[in-house]
Amino acid sequence: MRNRISDNLKLAMKDKNARRTATLRLIHAAITDRDIALRGKGKDKADDEEVLDILTKMVKQREESSKLYREGNRPELEAQELEEMEIIREFLPQQLSLEEAEAAVDAAVAESEAQSLRDMGKVMAILKERHRGQLDMGTVGPMVKGKLGG
Numbered sequence: 001m002r003n004r005i006s007d008n009l010k011l012a013m014k015d016k017n018a019r020r021t022a023t024l025r026l027i028h029a030a031i032t033d034r035d036i037a038l039r040g041k042g043k044d045k046a047d048d049e050e051v052l053d054i055l056t057k058m059v060k061q062r063e064e065s066s067k068l069y070r071e072g073n074r075p076e077l078e079a080q081e082l083e084e085m086e087i088i089r090e091f092l093p094q095q096l097s098l099e100e101a102e103a104a105v106d107a108a109v110a111e112s113e114a115q116s117l118r119d120m121g122k123v124m125a126i127l128k129e130r131h132r133g134q135l136d137m138g139t140v141g142p143m144v145k146g147k148l149g150g
Helices: 002-014 018-039 048-071 076-088 098-112 119-130 139-146
Strands: none
Touching: 002 018, 018 048, 018 076, 048 076, 098 119, 098 139, 119 139
């Protein structure tokens, strides 16, 4: 994953694509920051799962920012956030469709033998482990709640 990001950064710089270069540099900086933080914990560098978490967080930040810009009537800044979001999403796994997400929730509920809302944490843990980067946990949470009678 790191190599793919690095290769894309080099290509963007070569093509003089300013927005793509800036976004890929932000991704690279975020990964480097995580690497530095992990060194203090005795770990060499962030693995692919942690990189996926970083990218997912970056997409979520841009979604929130674009919403605020839309509400603030700043279409140029909203467009910039949306463009950055699409660049970041290139490195994330394909998102599951609504039907696939519902099937994943059903499978996780069955596997965890969840009976009530108290078991929601178990279900969410399974979903996060199996579908990292493929599901928006904010969207899936209400689905799980509904299945568990919440």
